[in-house]
Amino acid sequence: MRLYYDNNKVVEAIPLGSKGVPSFSQRQGRNWTFEIRKIDGKEYKFYFDFTWGKCFYFRYKGRWYRLRFVGQKNIFDVKEFFTKGRL
DSSP states (O other): OEEEETTTEEEEOEEOOGGGSOOOOOGGGOOEEEEEEEETTEEEEEEEETTTOOEEEEEETTEEEEEEOTTSTTGGGOOEEBSSOOO
16 A cells, blocks of 8 residues: 655555564563654554554554654654655
8 A cells, every 4th residue: 555645755555464573562572652643634543663663553544554663764753644645
């Protein structure tokens, strides 16, 4: 799934299979939290592991996705995404 932000910049959100759904466990010192972000104006919880994390995990239309924010300029700070590019 492609998500757009800031004047049509694109980032890929990878769909997770049924076995890829995050467990949000506390094993190995992992600590999970979430932030509210918007997709097309609707609020969603974006979860991330703030100890070792490199990705957001979120559920959109009944399916879980992974959105890598490490190595993507300013993705961590984006508060609203769109499913279609803006003109």
